[in-house]
Amino acid sequence: MKISNQMNIQNVLQTYGKSVKKTDATDKVVKASDKVEISSAAREIQIARKALSDVPDVRTDKLEEIKQLMASGNYKPTAEDIVDKIFSGIDAKKI
Numbered sequence: 001m002k003i004s005n006q007m008n009i010q011n012v013l014q015t016y017g018k019s020v021k022k023t024d025a026t027d028k029v030v031k032a033s034d035k036v037e038i039s040s041a042a043r044e045i046q047i048a049r050k051a052l053s054d055v056p057d058v059r060t061d062k063l064e065e066i067k068q069l070m071a072s073g074n075y076k077p078t079a080e081d082i083v084d085k086i087f088s089g090i091d092a093k094k095i
Contacts, residue, residue, distance in 0.1 A: 038046075069075035 066075060
């Protein structure tokens with residue numbers, strides 16, 4: 001393939017070069033930084049979760065007291081107490 005008419009090619013290259021310079025100048029966009037705001041309700045939830053995580057899952061003082069009573073043979077819950085504890089976690093509406 002033979003390309004003739006060098007002048008037309010030079011014109012095309014010059015025009016292309018000008019358009020590339022224009023697009024480079026417009027590509028500079030200022031980006032705004034993101035900002036996150038936490039509502040007061042969310043802050044209260046965070047505080048409540050922190051307080052809850054600081055509370056132990058097991059009441060060790062109560063557990064130790066019951067262990068001592070069991071070891072000494074003095075822990076004698078009534079049948080009613082046992083049944084109440086068993087069913088205290090069950091919702092009657094789900095049955």
